[in-house]
Amino acid sequence: MTTPDDAPPPPAPGPPPAPDPADDRSGADAPPGPYGPGPGTTGNGPERPAAKTPPVRRAPAPRPVSAVRLGLALVVTAALAAAAGLGFQRVFALRDIGPVVAVAAVVPVLLSALVSWPRRRGWPLWIAILLTVGGWTLVTGLVLFHGDFGVIGGSLRDSWKAILTTLMPAPGRPELLVLPQALTWFAAATGAETVLRSRTKAFPALPSVAVFGVALLLGVGGPGSNLPVAAALVGLAAVLVVVRGDGRAGRAPAGVAAAVALGLVAVFAGPLLPVAGTPYDPRQSVEAPPPEQRDSVSPLDRVSAWLQTPDQQMFTVHTTAPENWRLAVLDRFDGVTWTSGGNFVAAGNRIPAPEHVTRHRPSTRVDQRFTIQNLPGVWVPAADRPTTVTGLGVTVDPGSGVLTTVQPLRTGQTYAVRSAARDYDADELADAEPARDPEALAATSLPESPGTTAANAQVPAFHKLAEQITAGQSTGFLRAAKLADYLRATDKYDVSGLPGHTYAQLQYFLTRSKRGTSEQFATAYAVLARSLGLPTRVVVGFRPGVGGDGEFQVRSGDVLVWPEVDFTGLGWVPFYPTPEQQGRSQKSGSVPAGDTQQKLEQAQKNAAAKNKGNGGSTQPKQPTPPPATEKTPHKATPWWMYALAAAPLIPILYLVAVLVLPMLRRRRRRSAATPAERIAGAWEQTVETLNAVGLPRATSLTAHEVAGFGGRTVAGTESHLRPLADLVNRAEYAERPPDPAAAEAAWRHTDQIGRLVARAASPLRRAGRRLHPRKLRAR
Structure with missing residues (x-):
C-alpha cells in the first residue's frame, strides 16, 4: 500500500475524468460526503488514495412492537381518556357524563386502530386528523344532538361559558355536554395516534392529563372529589409505561401490579398533601348573562x-x-x-x-x-x-x-x-x-x-x-x-x-x-x-x-x-x-x-x-347609614380564556408555517454567500425531497449511496443525482473551491429531482407531503 509520501507527482491540470458508467463501485469508492466518510476524488486534481477507516457500527434496529402490546397500549389509552373525562363528574351528574365519556373514549381509539392496524403503518397525520374530526362530528351529531348537525359548532363555541354560568351539577343538556365530550375525544384520538406512530412510553398519557386539568378547573366548587380520578390516572399512566416498555413479557404482571399499588398510594396520600389556599374559580371571572324577566305579573x-x-x-x-x-x-x-x-x-x-x-x-x-x-x-x-x-x-x-x-x-x-x-x-x-x-x-x-322632584x-x-x-x-x-x-x-x-x-x-x-x-x-x-x-x-x-x-x-x-x-x-x-x-x-x-x-x-x-x-339597654343603637354603593371592580380575564379563544387559530398558523417556512428555507439555501454553501444547500434540499419517499432522516449513507437510493425509488432521478453527488463531494473535498457555475448546475439538478419526485406521487399524496410536520424543520 502506498502512502501519501510515495504518491506519484500530480498530472498537468485539466478537466476531471468522466465517471465510468460501468464502474459499480461508485457508491463504495465515493469520497466522504455529508452522510459518511469514504474515499473519493478531488476536484481538478489527482486521485488520492483512500485511508482505511474502521467500519461504522450501526445501531441495532428496534424490535417490532408485538400486536398484543400494541393492543394493550390502545386499551390503556382509552381508559386514560375515560378517566380524564370522568373528572367532569364535579360539573355534571355521573349518570349524565358517564355514557358520553365512554363513547368519546372508545370510538376514536377504535377508529385509529381500524385505519392503521391492517397496514401496521399509520396513514399521514393530516389524513388521521380529518378522519378524527369527521368521526367526532358524525358521532356528536347523532348521539348528542339527535341528527341536528347545524348546532354543533355554536354549542361547542359557547359551552364553556354556559358551564361557568350554570350551577353545579349542571344539567345534562347536549349544549353543555359537548365540551367534555370533545375534550375526551381529543385525548383518546391523540393518545391512540401517538401509540401507533411512536415508541414513546408516557407521552400518550399527556393529552388525558391535560383534559383532566381542564376538568379540575371547571369543577372548582362542585360536589364530590376528583381524588379517585387522579389516582386512576396515575395508575393507568404507570401501566402504559409498563406495556410500552421493552422489557420481557414475563415482567409485565409485576409492573402492572406496581402501577396499581402506585394508584392506591395516590388515593391515600392525596388527602395528606399540604395544599393551602383557596383554588382559583373561573366563575368569578365570567360575567353571567343578564337576568331574564321571570314573570310579567309580580x-x-x-x-x-x-x-x-x-x-x-x-x-x-x-x-x-x-x-x-x-x-x-x-x-x-x-x-x-x-x-x-x-x-x-x-x-x-x-x-x-x-x-x-x-x-x-x-x-x-x-x-x-x-x-x-x-x-x-x-x-x-x-x-x-x-x-x-x-x-x-x-x-x-x-x-x-x-x-x-x-x-x-x-x-x-x-x-x-x-x-x-x-x-x-x-x-x-x-x-x-x-x-x-x-x-x-x-x-x-x-x-x-317615581316622578317626585323634591325630597x-x-x-x-x-x-x-x-x-x-x-x-x-x-x-x-x-x-x-x-x-x-x-x-x-x-x-x-x-x-x-x-x-x-x-x-x-x-x-x-x-x-x-x-x-x-x-x-x-x-x-x-x-x-x-x-x-x-x-x-x-x-x-x-x-x-x-x-x-x-x-x-x-x-x-x-x-x-x-x-x-x-x-x-x-x-x-x-x-x-x-x-x-x-x-x-x-x-x-x-x-x-x-x-x-x-x-x-x-x-x-x-x-x-x-x-x-x-338581663335588663337590656334603654338606648337604642343608631342605625348605620348605608354608604354609597361602589362600582364592582372589573376582574381580569384569566389567561386560559385567551388560550381557548386562540385555539381555532392554531390550524391556520400551522398551515401558514408549513407552506411558508420551506419556501424561505429554500431561498436562503439558494442565495448563500459562497458557491460551496449553495451546493451544500442544494444537496440538503434534495435529501429533504428524498425523505418524503422513504429515505431515513438519520442515516450514515454516502452521497452516492443516497443517489443510488433515489434512483431505485423514483425513476429518472439517477441521471441528476449522480452528477449532483459528484458536485457535492468535490465542493467538500477538492483543493479548489467550486465556482458559481457549479452551484447553478447543482440547483438545476435539484430542481429536476424535485419535479420527478412530485410527478411520481398522486395529488393527494403530494398534498400530504406538503403539509407534513417535517416541513417545519430543516435537515
Missing part, C-alpha cells in the same frame, strides 16, 4: 286577587313536614313596586348553600313532592331552603334559593324538592346584628317615589314611627322583632282592605285604616325596617295548606307575604307581622303555620324574654 300583585277567590286550588304537596311554601323573593323597591333582583342561572338538580352564611347551621331535612294545578307564572313553590330539585328543569337565584322555570307552569306537572329547614337558636338571635355586606346594604335603600317627606315619617316603636331595644334583632310585634298588635287582618304597597298606601295603612292583608303587613314592615337601617326583603308564598298525614292541598286563600331581615352570620331570618289567626284559611283542617315558622317564633319570644331578664 306574585305580590296577585295576592289581593287570590284572596278574593280563596278556594282556588293552587297545588298539592306530599311532604315529611308542613312548611310555608316560598314562591318569590322581592328585594328591590322603587317606592311603588317590589321586584326581584335575583341573578337566575340554569341549574341541574343541586342548589348550593348561600355564600354569606359564615358556618354550617343546624337544619331539618324536608322532602316534598308537588303537583301543580292552577298556579300561574314561572315561580316554583318549595320549602326554604331547597338543596335538590328533580323532575323539573329550573333556574335558580343562588343568593335566595328561589326557583323558576323558563316556561310557565302547567297543570299536572310534578317535581320533587329536598330542603334544609333552618333551626334557630334563641341565644344567637338575641345578639344578632344586621349584616353590612354590599348585598345587605342594597336592601336598606328607600328611594323616592320624599314620607320616608322621614316612616323612620320617626320606627324609632318610636323600637325605642329601648339593644340589638338589631330585637328591633326587628319589636316591629313585628307592633304590627300584629295594633293592626287587623282584613281581606277587604285596600290593596297596594306604595308609600302613600302604606302610610294610609299605618296611620288611618290599620286594616289590610299580609301584603300590607309585610311591605309596611319592610319599609319601617329599612328606615332603621335593617336590610329587609319581601317574600311571597303560601301557608302549609289544608290536610294532614303528609298531604296538603294549598289554595289561593293560603297565600302569605312575610319579610326577611339579613343578620351577620345568620343570613336572612323571616318575621311574621301578619296576625296569624285571621290570616289563615277558614277551611277545616287548615294548618295556620309551618313547623319552621312556629319554631322561629318561639325562639324569637325566648330571645326577647332573655333580653328583658
